[in-house]
Amino acid sequence: MNLDWTTYSLEIINFLILVWLLHRFLYKPVLDVMERRRSAVEQNLAEAQAKRTQADQLKVQYENRLQEWNKEKEQARNQLQGEIETERKQRMRALESALKEEQNKRAVLEQRQRDELQQHIERVAIGHAARFASRLLSRVASPELEARLLDMLITDLSSLPQEQRSALAQAAGELATPVRVLTAHTLTEAQQERVTQALNELLGTSPHYEFNTDYQLIAGVRIQVGARLIQANVNEELRLFQEAAQHDA
Amino acid sequence: MDITETTVLFHIGPLAISQAVVTTWGVMVVLLAFCAMTTRHLALRPGPLQNLLEAVVGAIEQAVQAAAPSQARRIMPFIGTLWLFLLAANLIGVVPGLTAPTTQLSVTAALASLVFVSVHWFGLRDHGWRYLRHYVSPSPLFLPFHLISEITRTAALAVRLFGNMMSLELAALIILFVAGLLVPIPILMLHIVEALVQAYIFGMLALIYIGGAVQAHTVARENEQQKE
Numbered sequence: 001m002n003l004d005w006t007t008y009s010l011e012i013i014n015f016l017i018l019v020w021l022l023h024r025f026l027y028k029p030v031l032d033v034m035e036r037r038r039s040a041v042e043q044n045l046a047e048a049q050a051k052r053t054q055a056d057q058l059k060v061q062y063e064n065r066l067q068e069w070n071k072e073k074e075q076a077r078n079q080l081q082g083e084i085e086t087e088r089k090q091r092m093r094a095l096e097s098a099l100k101e102e103q104n105k106r107a108v109l110e111q112r113q114r115d116e117l118q119q120h121i122e123r124v125a126i127g128h129a130a131r132f133a134s135r136l137l138s139r140v141a142s143p144e145l146e147a148r149l150l151d152m153l154i155t156d157l158s159s160l161p162q163e164q165r166s167a168l169a170q171a172a173g174e175l176a177t178p179v180r181v182l183t184a185h186t187l188t189e190a191q192q193e194r195v196t197q198a199l200n201e202l203l204g205t206s207p208h209y210e211f212n213t214d215y216q217l218i219a220g221v222r223i224q225v226g227a228r229l230i231q232a233n234v235n236e237e238l239r240l241f242q243e244a245a246q247h248d249a
Numbered sequence: 250m251d252i253t254e255t256t257v258l259f260h261i262g263p264l265a266i267s268q269a270v271v272t273t274w275g276v277m278v279v280l281l282a283f284c285a286m287t288t289r290h291l292a293l294r295p296g297p298l299q300n301l302l303e304a305v306v307g308a309i310e311q312a313v314q315a316a317a318p319s320q321a322r323r324i325m326p327f328i329g330t331l332w333l334f335l336l337a338a339n340l341i342g343v344v345p346g347l348t349a350p351t352t353q354l355s356v357t358a359a360l361a362s363l364v365f366v367s368v369h370w371f372g373l374r375d376h377g378w379r380y381l382r383h384y385v386s387p388s389p390l391f392l393p394f395h396l397i398s399e400i401t402r403t404a405a406l407a408v409r410l411f412g413n414m415m416s417l418e419l420a421a422l423i424i425l426f427v428a429g430l431l432v433p434i435p436i437l438m439l440h441i442v443e444a445l446v447q448a449y450i451f452g453m454l455a456l457i458y459i460g461g462a463v464q465a466h467t468v469a470r471e472n473e474q475q476k477e
Contacts, residue, residue: 007353026306040293
């Protein structure tokens with residue numbers, strides 16, 4: 001066991017060189033890469049923390065915004081409900097008004113229909129009454145009744161107003177056809193003579209007369225002077241009565 | 250055959266180059282080549298080999314950080330090189346035909362001398378000349394004991410490594426002569442374990458000595474502050 005100073009010195013130099021070489025080629029690069037990784041990890045952690053903070057802020061911001069949206073939504077909903085309620089009331093009022101108007105129209109229409117129905121019923125009743133009266137009078141009609149009607153006619157002819165007398169006289173003057181005298185029953189010669197005499201006196205002339213019978217007159221007489229008629233018969237009276245009754249109805 | 254004798258292989262001028270020096274050069278080349286190749290393409294996403302390197306360097310850094318937190322980055326290359334070199338130098342004796350350089354007292358003495366110098370170098374660098382005050386602490390009467398302690402612990406450092414590695418080689422040779430080829434594998438395992446343990450002990454003691462020197466002034470100042 002001896003100490004070789006050359007080996008001792010060279011070993012010291014070798015070791016110092018090895019320290020430098022390993023520092024240059026091992027420790028420094030490895031520590032640098034570890035430091036870079038540590039820095040990268042810290043940077044990533046810092047970024048993650050920053051992103052988390054930002055995310056928290058965004059979360060708070062979004063929550064606030066969501067609350068504001070909910071408030072706005074609630075306000076909008078309340079406003080909309082108010083508008084809907086107002087609109088509903090307006091439409092209800094309009095609907096009630098239209099309904100009332102329709103009810104009034106309906107009432108008027110019903111009233112009109114009732115009136116028309118009543119008029120129709122009255123007309124039908126009048127028709128029935130006229131037919132009934134016509135049938136009844138047809139059964140009770142007789143030459144005596146006709147004679148009385150003839151008497152009434154002759155009496156009425158003598159009391160006609162002057163205007164009608166003039167109009168009949170003018171019509172008789174323009175006659176191209178005979179004066180037609182229709183009766184329900186055949187007149188006797190005396191009755192025909194009375195009629196002829198009354199008409200000659202009324203017309204102021206002596207036209208040709210044509211006497212015929214028409215059972216539809218029921219009783220009475222119809223005289224046609226040109227375009228003018230002189231009537232005193234039951235059928236005509238019933239017709240006038242029916243027209244007057246329907247007019248009043 | 251005296252394994253403790255220095256075997257000179259060749260001369261470079263007046264320098265007699267021994268087998269230990271040549272083996273040391275070989276260890277240096279292997280370490281340098283391995284480090285240069287593995288650290289050429291370091292990436293933030295490491296592969297298996299880079300993971301191994303980072304684990305080794307990280308473990309060394311943590312050990313140094315624990316012993317001398319204030320000077321860890323400055324001390325780490327020296328302590329790390331001690332561990333790696335001693336590990337490689339001790340294990341190279343396993344290779345047939347090669348002898349571990351640490352079986353030479355000149356090599357272990359050189360490493361112990363470097364530890365001795367490093368202790369005071371880092372102490373003075375960290376605290377200046379106030380570092381020397383710990384030699385007269387707690388009393389100047391302790392100065393001789395401190396000096397003797399410095400010398401003896403350095404000598405112990407050198408002799409411990411040399412003695413263990415040399416005796417291991419010697420025991421292996423004796424057992425080989427006595428038992429022939431029956432027990433090479435257990436001896437080989439013992440060699441590997443002993444190489445790891447001795448490298449760890451030498452490096453750890455060096456770290457403790459340097460850490461003590463770096464932290465001594467800090468501890469002394471904290472004690473004075475506590476007294477005040």
